[in-house]
Amino acid sequence: MKNYSRQREEIIKVIKNSYDHPTAEDIYMTVKAKDPAVSRSTVYRNLNLLVENKLINKIPMQIGADRFDYIRKPHNHAICIKCGKIFDFEYNFEYEEIKKIVREQTGIEISDKGIALDGICNSCKING
Amino acid sequence: MKNYSRQREEIIKVIKNSYDHPTAEDIYMTVKAKDPAVSRSTVYRNLNLLVENKLINKIPMQIGADRFDYIRKPHNHAICIKCGKIFDFEYNFEYEEIKKIVREQTGIEISDKGIALDGICNSCKING
DNA sequence: TTCCATGCAAATCGTTTGCATAAAC
DNA sequence: GTTTATGCAAACGATTTGCATGGAA
Numbered sequence: 001m002k003n004y005s006r007q008r009e010e011i012i013k014v015i016k017n018s019y020d021h022p023t024a025e026d027i028y029m030t031v032k033a034k035d036p037a038v039s040r041s042t043v044y045r046n047l048n049l050l051v052e053n054k055l056i057n058k059i060p061m062q063i064g065a066d067r068f069d070y071i072r073k074p075h076n077h078a079i080c081i082k083c084g085k086i087f088d089f090e091y092n093f094e095y096e097e098i099k100k101i102v103r104e105q106t107g108i109e110i111s112d113k114g115i116a117l118d119g120i121c122n123s124c125k126i127n128g
Numbered sequence: 129m130k131n132y133s134r135q136r137e138e139i140i141k142v143i144k145n146s147y148d149h150p151t152a153e154d155i156y157m158t159v160k161a162k163d164p165a166v167s168r169s170t171v172y173r174n175l176n177l178l179v180e181n182k183l184i185n186k187i188p189m190q191i192g193a194d195r196f197d198y199i200r201k202p203h204n205h206a207i208c209i210k211c212g213k214i215f216d217f218e219y220n221f222e223y224e225e226i227k228k229i230v231r232e233q234t235g236i237e238i239s240d241k242g243i244a245l246d247g248i249c250n251s252c253k254i255n256g
Numbered sequence: 257t258t259c260c261a262t263g264c265a266a267a268t269c270g271t272t273t274g275c276a277t278a279a280a281c
Numbered sequence: 282g283t284t285t286a287t288g289c290a291a292a293c294g295a296t297t298t299g300c301a302t303g304g305a306a
Binding site: 130131132133135136165167168169170174175 | 261
């Protein structure tokens, strides 16, 4: 992120104002509404840049495109594997203990941005 | 999974004998070694079928292709977001409590197959 | 003999890349 | 003026699909 760009500014603003874990395409569409000349590759390139710079998180999905989440305070996600809907939830995991255990057992240094769990949401349970 | 097929049998056997979270392509290659006529689509179709029937888990990845894991006893994963390596680890999460809280807050019924955390592995930390 | 699974190739989806142009510094 | 970011279109990797054929019940 060496040079400023109008497009990146707008992309950041859009994610910052999104609380629904949008896909790259969602973000592209919203940015495009304001700046019709913007290109998909600019959006993708900037999303990667913002992930690298830890301004946003990328949420890998079992279904459909990856989602993005502006980094505010750490929180957890519950993801429906049928429809891909993502819900935030609050729970106090024993972070320091978990980090230590994972480090000792695997050598992985886990990020402290929250934990993602998956399952089936209510409407998918009802509608089959 | 209505009808038996020789190919599916072999695919299941391959995953059952894999402890390294293979991709669909990995599985395809291993099956192909035994049955050179097998096709990629058969592998993909059967992997989806096996996921639906809860014989295997699909592990969504931030990087590269999805991974698959034969369902044995529940265990947790620590995933490196740089290189995609997956490690198993042991930790006693408060499953029943977490399930209840997630259900109450989000309506999602989480699966009890284990929890996946991501971070950076040792060699990626060292090699930049 | 009916239905389901396969193999093949083409299609699709999500994302990345090469290249020429435009904007930032 | 040099570097970095953009827009476009083409390329790419992973996965799905349509269709004709072969195998299971």
